[in-house]
Amino acid sequence: MGFQQTFKALSDTTRREILDLLKSGTLSAGEIGNHFDMTGATISHHLNILKDANLITAEKQGKYIYYELNLSVFEEIIGWFQTFKEDK
Amino acid sequence: MGFQQTFKALSDTTRREILDLLKSGTLSAGEIGNHFDMTGATISHHLNILKDANLITAEKQGKYIYYELNLSVFEEIIGWFQTFKEDK
DNA sequence: TGAATATTTAGAAGTTTATCTAAATATATT
DNA sequence: AATATATTTAGATAAACTTCTAAATATTCA
Numbered sequence: 001m002g003f004q005q006t007f008k009a010l011s012d013t014t015r016r017e018i019l020d021l022l023k024s025g026t027l028s029a030g031e032i033g034n035h036f037d038m039t040g041a042t043i044s045h046h047l048n049i050l051k052d053a054n055l056i057t058a059e060k061q062g063k064y065i066y067y068e069l070n071l072s073v074f075e076e077i078i079g080w081f082q083t084f085k086e087d088k
Numbered sequence: 089m090g091f092q093q094t095f096k097a098l099s100d101t102t103r104r105e106i107l108d109l110l111k112s113g114t115l116s117a118g119e120i121g122n123h124f125d126m127t128g129a130t131i132s133h134h135l136n137i138l139k140d141a142n143l144i145t146a147e148k149q150g151k152y153i154y155y156e157l158n159l160s161v162f163e164e165i166i167g168w169f170q171t172f173k174e175d176k
Numbered sequence: 177t178g179a180a181t182a183t184t185t186a187g188a189a190g191t192t193t194a195t196c197t198a199a200a201t202a203t204a205t206t
Numbered sequence: 207a208a209t210a211t212a213t214t215t216a217g218a219t220a221a222a223c224t225t226c227t228a229a230a231t232a233t234t235c236a
Binding site: 003004007008010011013016019023069071074077078081082083084085 | 091092095096098099101104107111157159162165166169170171
């Protein structure tokens with residue numbers, strides 16, 4: 001765990017775009033997939049990586065699974081970056 | 089370029105440790121390499137990726153090449169993370 | 177119950193990545 | 207000039223990653 005998983009998750013353009021989409025609010029897997037020219041299977045794989053990295057959370061509601069940003073991990077990462085500024 | 093190269097560079101543990109080392113100040117390639125159980129060739133490869141991502145700068149002085157943090161790109165990345173907090 | 181929709185899982189293919197060894201380049205020293 | 211030191215470059219290999227297709231699971235609706 002730690003930062004490794006988080007940074008790996010952030011190192012892919014599609015996944016960062018998914019996070020950008022979720023800034024506007026909760027979206028289902030299908031709605032997220034509509035923004036990309038990829039199969040649903042591929043999007044599902046990316047969502048899983050983001051979820052494992054705790055960057056998003058998933059909640060099933062009937063037929064759909066809704067994904068949402070999990071901001072707490074963003075805090076930690078920002079904190080890591082801040083250490084570079086402070087120590088200067 | 090843009091963020092892609094930067095996040096890719098940050099997605100490796102060794103490279104993040106190199107950045108942590110450089111927080112204390114400038115170091116030569118050899119001094120950096122001494123902190124890791126890897127060949128100099130591998131360290132050189134990682135330094136090159138960090139340099140291409142503008143996360144560090146290199147300056148040759150005689151026999152040595154000194155590496156230093158380049159904080160300007162850190163600013164940009166912190167800015168990207170901040171957008172997630174603000175838009176909430 | 178059966179068909180349609182939403183999403184995930186499994187397995188495969190091609191690409192990228194991290195690392196090594198060996199060789200090359202550049203500088204300093206004797 | 208020859209040797210030693212510092213670092214990079216080139217080429218190879220194995221592991222990890224992204225993406226696809228096909229199949230599986232879960233849910234809703236007629």
